[in-house]
Amino acid sequence: MTKQTVSPGENPLDYALLKRLCQAFGPSGSEEEVSSLIREAVSPYCDRLETDSMGNLLALRHGNGKKIMVAAHMDEIGLMVTHIDEKGFLRFTAVGAVRIFDLPYRRVRLKNGRGGTIGLEKLEKISDIALSKLYIDIGVSSRAQAEENVRVGDMLVFVGDYEELGSRVMSKALDDRIGCFVAIEALKRTKSEQELAFAFTVQEELGARGARVAAFALSPDLGLAVDATSTGDTPEAPRMDVRLGAGVGIKVLDHSLVTPPRIKRWMAATAENRGIDYQWEVLEKGGTDSGAIHLTKGGIPAGTVSIPMRRVHSPSEMVDRHDVEAAVALLSALLEENDGI
Numbered sequence: 001m002t003k004q005t006v007s008p009g010e011n012p013l014d015y016a017l018l019k020r021l022c023q024a025f026g027p028s029g030s031e032e033e034v035s036s037l038i039r040e041a042v043s044p045y046c047d048r049l050e051t052d053s054m055g056n057l058l059a060l061r062h063g064n065g066k067k068i069m070v071a072a073h074m075d076e077i078g079l080m081v082t083h084i085d086e087k088g089f090l091r092f093t094a095v096g097a098v099r100i101f102d103l104p105y106r107r108v109r110l111k112n113g114r115g116g117t118i119g120l121e122k123l124e125k126i127s128d129i130a131l132s133k134l135y136i137d138i139g140v141s142s143r144a145q146a147e148e149n150v151r152v153g154d155m156l157v158f159v160g161d162y163e164e165l166g167s168r169v170m171s172k173a174l175d176d177r178i179g180c181f182v183a184i185e186a187l188k189r190t191k192s193e194q195e196l197a198f199a200f201t202v203q204e205e206l207g208a209r210g211a212r213v214a215a216f217a218l219s220p221d222l223g224l225a226v227d228a229t230s231t232g233d234t235p236e237a238p239r240m241d242v243r244l245g246a247g248v249g250i251k252v253l254d255h256s257l258v259t260p261p262r263i264k265r266w267m268a269a270t271a272e273n274r275g276i277d278y279q280w281e282v283l284e285k286g287g288t289d290s291g292a293i294h295l296t297k298g299g300i301p302a303g304t305v306s307i308p309m310r311r312v313h314s315p316s317e318m319v320d321r322h323d324v325e326a327a328v329a330l331l332s333a334l335l336e337e338n339d340g341i
Contacts, residue, residue, distance in 0.1 A: 073180075222338065251288075288304050
């Protein structure tokens with residue numbers, strides 16, 4: 001296929017695409033709907049599209065010099081049905097890092113569109129809360145009625161509408177559909193002549209499984225993950241020097257990666273040369289696809305472009321457009337200015 005590019009000044013970011021991505025059904029291991037949307041969006045801007053055996057979508061652009069891998073994960077956290085009782089209530093387990101205390105009375109949705117809500121058994125004290133005390137009510141009165149809509153092993157995602165609140169966007173699954181969106185928009189805009197491999201990965205929430213497979217197959221010279229990070233700008237939040245609206249995050253450290261100094265310096269210098277607002281990001285818990293990439297084969301230099309986000313892993317995740325646009329600008333520039341890396 002013949003690749004195209006777009007001019008950043010004449011083409012604002014396509015937030016309608018972000019809405020479709022966020023509202024798509026795509027828990028870990030069931031990312032097909034998201035992959036289909038991305039495939040349609042990127043096909044004019046790459047030379048080849050592939051889906052590997054894990055389900056990663058690879059958008060490849062031919063070029064010269066080093067091969068650069070950009071990874072953004074398609075999956076979101078969710079739930080899986082483990083049992084259906086005689087009254088039609090569903091028992092479940094978590095898929096990804098789901099916080100149990102956040103679950104009671106949340107609305108959820110099956111892939112077929114059937115909705116439900118999470119109920120809570122009577123507790124002696126709130127500290128007794130556990131997955132075994134929770135159930136999903138899909139509005140039926142028997143196991144037979146439930147099985148017309150759901151089976152053991154089916155997945156559910158949380159319900160969280162997409163809303164634009166001034167310069168901010170709130171939705172479920174912004175982690176990491178916002179990373180996918182930034183990667184798509186950077187692919188559309190970059191003038192890089194390098195060999196590029198954009199990997200829209202699966203099962204990141206279960207341990208960066210898709211990225212590990214993709215990085216091994218692609219064997220890039222450099223890896224860049226694009227993912228969400230937490231903020232420290234809400235009342236009594238854990239201390240963290242990242243806030244909404246202050247620019248793109250450049251990762252220093254998380255649970256999976258200590259960014260090499262030369263990668264940090266390159267990313268920061270590129271941002272400064274282009275006049276892009278950025279923040280240093282130190283995330284004490286969690287990780288990204290870059291953690292898997294940098295441990296592949298004999299080791300691959302890797303960094304992370306981070307989008308500040310409030311309430312990560314909730315149905316009400318929030319980002320600021322300024323940070324999103326800074327992330328697109330930085331990623332586009334990094335793909336073009338990497339001769340010394």
